[in-house]
Amino acid sequence: MKREVALGIDIGGTNTKFGFIDRNGEFLTSGSILTAQHADILDFLKELYMAIEKTFDEIRTDYVLVGIGIGAPNGNYYKGTIEYAPNLPWPGVIHFTDMLKEYYPHLPVYLTNDADAAAIGEMIYGGAKGMKDFIVITLGTGLGSGIVSNGHLIYGHDGFAGELGHVIVSPNGRQCGCGRQGCLETYVSATGVKRTAYKMMSKYNYPSDLRNIPFNEMTAQLVWESAVKGDMIAINTFKYTGKMLGEALANVVAITSPEAIFLMGGLSKAGDILFDPTKDHMEINMMKVFSNKVKLLPSKLVKNAAIYGASALVWDEMKERSW
Amino acid sequence: MKREVALGIDIGGTNTKFGFIDRNGEFLTSGSILTAQHADILDFLKELYMAIEKTFDEIRTDYVLVGIGIGAPNGNYYKGTIEYAPNLPWPGVIHFTDMLKEYYPHLPVYLTNDADAAAIGEMIYGGAKGMKDFIVITLGTGLGSGIVSNGHLIYGHDGFAGELGHVIVSPNGRQCGCGRQGCLETYVSATGVKRTAYKMMSKYNYPSDLRNIPFNEMTAQLVWESAVKGDMIAINTFKYTGKMLGEALANVVAITSPEAIFLMGGLSKAGDILFDPTKDHMEINMMKVFSNKVKLLPSKLVKNAAIYGASALVWDEMKERSW
Known part of the structure; x- marks a missing residue:
């Protein structure tokens, strides 16, 4: 008897990657196409379909495809749409799941935004297994x-x-791409770390190699490499980033009271240099009733996290239906 | 055939009130006992039981009791406990539902904190009917x-x-009863309004009758009465309260994206003088994607809201079970 497999599709601005993953998280095979070169969504879908089918040929004799999950920027779960995604070539509202269903009329197709898919991936395959x-x-x-x-x-x-x-x-804080000021991501993100490095250069007199790098060439990776070497500008940059994140997490804990908070993505790989100040400021700012209850953990989905997340939508929906 | 009725119990520091309410929100009969005079929880439960039974006698021929819901300060839904409630006479952790089940072994008994019960009440009987x-x-x-x-x-x-x-x-803001500083309730609550009135007296030179009232005699009600008469200290107090609430709501909307936010309780009766600045600052501070989508409404549970909320727990749980 053939075994069940889900297809996860991660739509990014440059590449669209996909992979076939079974219920236990075994990553069987994968492929990708270029997103950016398809100004026409119908062209994109056609090439994506052909690439998927060709890749599925490798495992078709042993596996049956039971569903498709998609993670996309500005993806809307309820409507299956991608709406006004600034980094994708298709303007306006794209009814993505409806369009993909033209190719797969008998399969369930689910779509959500990339961060929501990541959360479901963590729940199905990763460190949040068994957590509610x-x-x-x-x-x-x-x-x-x-x-x-x-x-x-x-x-x-x-x-x-x-x-x-x-x-x-931070009311009246840093300008955000969303048109407002002081949003958390202007402080806590790769871009936020870069901005903070310059704040620290202007605040402190510590010598630092970072002072030789122009803003437009700076990356969070460079700041991290300096921090590891003991550069005080870089170290203070991560302390500040962790403080901003920890304070925000303390407030979110009061709202949804989670068992754990997982950090995922490039910046999360900074490790203790980011986790330690984040944890400290989260605890300092949290209500007593939540003290030392909430775990701050690195994601267990290290490689292909977005594809894992997208495919997890399928297993999560099947779980819902089973009772 | 007898009709179904739920019992809602609202445990407060001074009084414990209860009422029998049917699924459609008809408030059939009610009673109350004094909370404060029972230092022993077992005494309290015995008197509560007797009062409930006596009140139920009025409708017993026509109704069958199908469940009991309890709203209590520091109530924990999962455990059915009341934990370290500062305004109740019983110290530590009280296993309230277990104790009440001694009297009602065959009935489902649910307990949660008062605000959670209020939300479920709004969903079952009030303005949130049909909202998810x-x-x-x-x-x-x-x-x-x-x-x-x-x-x-x-x-x-x-x-x-x-x-x-x-x-x-507000980091490093007003001292809160929880031991920290700058919590929303130090600004947005009856106590918060009172504190803000004095902030406004110190900031502005407007003449105001409120300047004749010592802090310990001030109430949010007095501030509201002055505001209605055009007192600029009082008006600015409500503007500030609405600003603090509106900013906080804008952030919460980004987290849970609600269809509506209901305001309930004494201070919410201030009406437009509170709702207008709250709505304005919520909209100003919200992400564009949520603009003009989120309704800010007064609760439809005006009278006996806490008893309605507690009894609603029963109907909500029955709804869960029915599919």
Whole structure:
């Protein structure tokens, strides 16, 4: 008898990657196509379909495809749409699941935004297995979040819940891409770390190699490498980042009271240099009733996290139906 | 055939009130006993039981009791406990539902904190009927909140979620009873309004009758009465209160994306003088994607809201079981 497999699709601005993953998290095979070169969504779907089928040929004799999950920027779970995604080539509202169903009329197709998919991936395959209340925070260019309460992702009334990156943590603070000021992601993200490095250069007189790097060439990675070498500008940059994140997490804990908070994405790989100050400031700022209850953990989905997350949508939905 | 009725019990520091309410929200009969005079919880339960039975006698021929819901300060839904409630006479952790079940071994008994019960009451009987994502904020001496996501109250990992009153909105801000500083309820509550009135007296030179009232005699009600008469100290007090609440709500919307936010409790009766600045500052500070989507409404549970809320627990749990 053939075994069941889910297809996870991660739509990014440059590449669209996909993979076939079984219920236990075995990553069987994968492929990718370029996103950016398809200004026409119909062209994109056609090439994606062909690439998927070709890749599936490798395992088709042993596996049956039971569903498709998609993680996309500005993805809306309720409507299966991608809406006004600034980094994708298709303007306006794209009815992505409806379009993909033209190719797969008999399969369930689910879509959500990348951070929500990451949270479901953590629950199905990763460190949140067995947890019913937790939060996943993705730290990349921006800050995304997926919040799970009582085993269910919080989508909210319109499917746009979980925008922790756009909680205002500093009124009249840093300009944000969303048009407002002081959003958490302007402080806590790869971009936020870069901005903070310059704040620290202007505040302190510590010598630092970072002072030789122009703003437009700076990266969070460079700041991290300096921090590891003991550079005080870089160390203070991560302390400040952790303080901003820890304070914000303390407030979110008061709202959803999670068992654990997982950090995922490039910046989360900074390790203790980010986790230690975050944990400290989370504890200092938390209500007593939550003290030392909430675990702050690195995601267990290290490689292909976005594809894992997307495919996990399928298993999560099957779980819902089984009772 | 007898009709079904639920018993709602509202445990307060001074009085414990209870009422019998049917599924459609008809308030059939009620009673109350004094809480404060029972230092022994067993005495309290015995008197409560006798009062309940005596009151139920009035409708016993026509109704069958199907369950008991309890709203209590520091109530924990998962454990059925009341934990370290500062305004109740019983210290430590009280296993309240277990104790009440000694009297009602064949009935389901549910307990939660008062703000969570209020939210469920709004969903079963009030303005949130048919809504799956909404928030109820109770504005009394403090600020309580109950958050419903996808039709379920967010209890969190430990049953203590929904502490919106203890989100820190101003680091190093006003001292809070919880031992920290800058919690939302130090600004937005009857006590918060009183504190703000004195802040406004020190900031502005407007003449005001409020300047004749010592701090210990001031109430939010007096501030409201002055505001209605055009007193600029009082008007600015409510503007500031609404600003603090509106900013906080804008952030919460980014997290749970509710369809509506209901204000309940004494202070919410201030009406437009509170709702207008709250709505304005919520909209100004919200992400564009949520603009003009989230309704800010007064609760429809005006009278006996706490008893309605407690009894609603029973109908909500029956709803869960029916599929």
